[in-house]
Each structure stands twice: as C-alpha cells, then as structure tokens.
Amino acid sequence: MANDKTWLERASAHMAAPNAAPIVVDYGRGSYLWDIEGRKYLDFSGGIGVNALGHAHPGVVAAISAQAARYCHTANHLYHRGYIELCERLCELSFGERVFLANSGTEANEAALKIARRHFFDHGEQRTEFVAAKKSFHGRTLGSLAATGQPAYWEGFGPLVPGFTHVAYGDLDALSQALGPATAAVILEPILGNAGVVVPPPGYFQAVRQRCDQAGCLLIVDEVQTGVGRTGKWFAHQYEGIEPDIMTLAKAVGGGLPLGAVVTTDTLAQIFKPGVHASTFGGNPVACAAGLATLRIIEEERLLENARTQGEHLLGRLRETARGRPCVQEVRGRGLMIGIELAGEAKSVQSAARNKGLLVTLAGKNVVRLLPPLNTSREEVEMAVKILDQALAFSQP
Numbered sequence: 001m002a003n004d005k006t007w008l009e010r011a012s013a014h015m016a017a018p019n020a021a022p023i024v025v026d027y028g029r030g031s032y033l034w035d036i037e038g039r040k041y042l043d044f045s046g047g048i049g050v051n052a053l054g055h056a057h058p059g060v061v062a063a064i065s066a067q068a069a070r071y072c073h074t075a076n077h078l079y080h081r082g083y084i085e086l087c088e089r090l091c092e093l094s095f096g097e098r099v100f101l102a103n104s105g106t107e108a109n110e111a112a113l114k115i116a117r118r119h120f121f122d123h124g125e126q127r128t129e130f131v132a133a134k135k136s137f138h139g140r141t142l143g144s145l146a147a148t149g150q151p152a153y154w155e156g157f158g159p160l161v162p163g164f165t166h167v168a169y170g171d172l173d174a175l176s177q178a179l180g181p182a183t184a185a186v187i188l189e190p191i192l193g194n195a196g197v198v199v200p201p202p203g204y205f206q207a208v209r210q211r212c213d214q215a216g217c218l219l220i221v222d223e224v225q226t227g228v229g230r231t232g233k234w235f236a237h238q239y240e241g242i243e244p245d246i247m248t249l250a251k252a253v254g255g256g257l258p259l260g261a262v263v264t265t266d267t268l269a270q271i272f273k274p275g276v277h278a279s280t281f282g283g284n285p286v287a288c289a290a291g292l293a294t295l296r297i298i299e300e301e302r303l304l305e306n307a308r309t310q311g312e313h314l315l316g317r318l319r320e321t322a323r324g325r326p327c328v329q330e331v332r333g334r335g336l337m338i339g340i341e342l343a344g345e346a347k348s349v350q351s352a353a354r355n356k357g358l359l360v361t362l363a364g365k366n367v368v369r370l371l372p373p374l375n376t377s378r379e380e381v382e383m384a385v386k387i388l389d390q391a392l393a394f395s396q397p
C-alpha cells in the first residue's frame with residue numbers, strides 16, 4: 001500500500017509516545033548512526049547506555065545470528081546453554097553466586113525487591129520496607145516506580161506500593177535514621193544516572209554497607225546503567241570496596257537485546273522455590289548470546305581500560321572547554337558516564353549538538369549526559385568535544 005506521509009508524520013499519528021528526536025534511524029556502525037536521509041551522527045547517547053560496543057559489532061552480530069538460526073526461545077521450563085553460561089560469567093566477574101535473568105532494568109529491580117521481602121518472610125521476620133535515594137531512578141513498573149525517588153514520575157499513578165522511604169543521596173545520617181527493624185533493604189545506584197550523573201562522596205558506600213549490616217537489612221545496588229564496564233570497572237560498586245547482597249543489571253548486559261539480570265548470593269537465591277518468581281522471556285537465548293559476546297569482547301579488546309582512559313580524557317577536555325563558560329556549572333562522571341551540568345536547560349545544547357552531527361542524552365532538565373560506546377576512540381572523543389564546545393554557545397543561561 002502506498003503511503004505518501006513521511007515517517008515522522010506516521011510516527012506522530014499512531015505511536016502512543018512520539019517523543020523522540022526527529023531522526024529516523026537507518027543503520028549504525030561502531031560509534032556512528034545514519035538516518036534515512038543519509039545524515040551521519042556520532043552517537044554518544046549510546047542507546048542510553050545499552051550499546052557498550054556501539055552499533056553492529058561483528059562479534060555480537062555473529063553471536064545473534066548463530067543463536068537465532070538454532071532457536072530463539074525456549075521459556076524457563078527448559079535449560080539452555082546461554083543462560084547457564086551467562087550466570088557463570090556474571091558470578092565470575094562479581095561477588096555473585098547465583099543469577100536470575102529478566103528482560104529489563106525495571107524487572108530486575110522488581111525481582112530484587114521481591115527477593116528481599118520474600119527472604120525475610122521465609123525466615124519469619126517482618127521486614128517489608130525499603131530505603132531509597134531521592135532523585136534515584138529504578139524503573140517504571142509499580143514496585144520500581146515506588147523505589148524511584150522522583151515525585152514527578154509518580155504523578156497520577158498512585159496509590160504507590162507502600163513501604164518506601166527516600167533520603168538524600170550521599171547523606172549518611174538521613175540513611176541511618178530511616179533504617180529500622182522493618183527495613184528489608186536499601187536500594188541505591190552507585191552513581192545516580194537519570195538524575196544527572198551524581199557521583200557519591202568518597203566512603204559513602206562503605207558506610208552504607210556498615211549501616212545495613214548493623215540494621216540487619218540487605219543492600220541492593222542498581223547497576224542497570226553503571227554496570228558492564230560503563231564506569232571503567234565491570235561494576236561501579238567495585239570502586240567502593242564493598243559487596244552488595246543483590247546487584248541488578250540490564251541495559252548493556254544484553255548486548256543491545258532486552259535482558260535484565262539479578263546477581264545475588266546462595267542464601268538469598270533460596271527464595272526461588274518452584275512457582276515463587278519467574279519470567280517467560282527472561283534469559284531469552286538470543287539475548288543471552290548477545291550478552292555473552294559483549295562480555296567476551298569487552299575482555300578481549302580490553303575495553304574497561306579503554307573506558308577509563310578515554311573517559312578521563314573526555315572529562316579533562318570537557319572541563320577545559322567549560323572553563324570561561326559560565327553556562328557550565330560542573331562536568332563530572334566516572335569512566336564513560338559523564339554529565340555536563342548547565343545553569344539553564346540542556347535541551348538547546350542537545351539539539352545544537354544534533355544539528356552538528358553529535359547525539360547525546362539528557363539527565364533531568366539541565367544535564368547533558370554522555371554514554372559513548374566503551375570502544376570509542378580518541379579521535380571520536382575529540383570530535384565530540386569539538387561539537388559540544390560549539391553547541392554550548394547555544395546554552396541559555
């Protein structure tokens with residue numbers, strides 16, 4: 001059937017949420033994307049942290065194709081090798097002893113919250129409450145939405161799941177006061193992502209770990225955005241010298257396909273009696289294959305190291321650029337997770353950058369967030385800095 005409307009007209013006619021940038025993607029290679037009009041973009045939005053290896057990495061494409069040609073889906077009543085291997089691999093790389101696979105970040109967090117409540121229930125303890133951070137982001141299903149510390153995201157969705165208290169991120173006294181005999185767990189991001197790439201004060205996580213132990217509750221770290229090499233270590237909490245009880249992953253862990261993971265201990269995984277918690281699509285074979293290929297390539301191509309060196313360089317160059325520009329409040333981050341906080345709205349800088357061929361994401365109203373692929377090059381970093389330098393001229397103070 002002929003259709004004489006443009007793709008953007010068709011999007012605004014029938015998509016429930018046609019809120020994207022006015023770009024219709026054609027294809028991607030590495031750090032670059034091309035739209036259907038043939039325009040080329042340097043993609044430092046990284047699919048909001050999903051595309052650890054950029055676009056169409058041949059190793060990931062081969063893994064996906066090979067798995068899709070064997071079978072795409074089994075559901076969780078059968079074992080498959082990719083699921084088993086991915087659980088093994090995530091445990092090797094972390095504190096973890098057992099892993100549950102879901103399809104997204106919000107589902108991984110739902111599972112983590114359920115594990116915490118159910119663990120105490122199984123031990124005859126009345127612990128059903130959670131402490132989370134103000135401005136945190138944990139997802140948009142009702143449990144993870146209640147954990148999310150941003151009232152704007154709650155609007156019109158009440159009543160929220162009860163039992164959540166929010167305290168200022170980085171404030172230990174507030175956290176201690178919020179912990180009580182009914183607290184099941186504290187849930188925190190190692191770096192606030194959605195709220196603007198907020199790095200916690202040194203020693204914060206060690207003290208949080210201590211407070212959780214004293215209070216007898218669990219510590220859940222939400223590494224959905226920070227995990228899988230983003231900050232230059234496999235998992236960002238590994239900078240803090242602590243081990244959580246539960247770690248949630250998604251975004252990059254599926255190599256571009258939908259996958260979430262809950263990494264936990266033998267003890268906590270005891271809740272998983274038959275029928276207690278499950279997912280039809282969770283640990284999908286094609287997603288596991290893409291995820292395993294991604295982990296393998298990060299290791300083979302030494303991309304944690306690259307994330308650290310390119311990240312430091314990018315941070316330093318952006319700070320140079322920011323000097324003498326009163327519109328920039330702060331440039332901060334770790335590895336290849338970087339935020340540029342502006343005095344005014346960041347949207348104008350984002351669209352100016354896009355017009356010059358650079359894609360970035362926003363975090364909140366006034367932070368430009370960069371999440372380039374972990375295999376980005378010095379040349380690409382320099383190009384991004386050059387474009388951002390020009391785009392910052394469009395910042396409204």
Ligand SMILES: *Cc1c(COP(=O)(O)O)cnc(C)c1O
Nearest residue numbers: 104105106137138139193224225
């Ligand atoms: C993106 C994100 C989520 C939600 O993940 P979805 O896959 O969109 O459900 C949860 N926590 C953090 C820290 C995130 O960045």
